[in-house]
Amino acid sequence: MAAYVIFTRESTQDPAALDAYRSKVRATFDGHAHKVLAAYGTQQVLEGDAAEATVILEFPSVEAARAWYDSEAYQAVAQHRLAGSRHRVVLVEGL
Structure with missing residues (x-):
């Protein structure tokens, strides 16, 4: 059964740390079957507070x-992401 990891960036504290994360994260997927469903696209907030960015894997x-x-x-x-921003990360089991 598919599962989804959803990253929601709530705020940025250190842009340089986030740049380091972005430059290194792709290599971490080697050997791990996955699909990027959404990444940093335009958002329309329907309810609640806006996120800076969202990624769905x-x-x-x-x-x-x-x-x-x-x-x-x-x-x-991930240590770069944690140093550079506040994120909410959720793992959701699919149907």
Whole structure:
């Protein structure tokens, strides 16, 4: 069953740290089946507060999503995202 990792950037604290994250994150997907469904597109806020940016990733399963997210490669790169911004990251199991 598919699973989705949704990143919502709420605010930016350090643009240079976010640039480092963006330049390194793609390599963390090597060996992990995934599909980018949305990334930094134009948003229309229907309810609630606007996010600075949203990324939606699809993985074949919750286990596959966790394997990528928990991987040494991603966790090393995620430190740049954590230093550069406030994000909400949610893993949602599909139907």
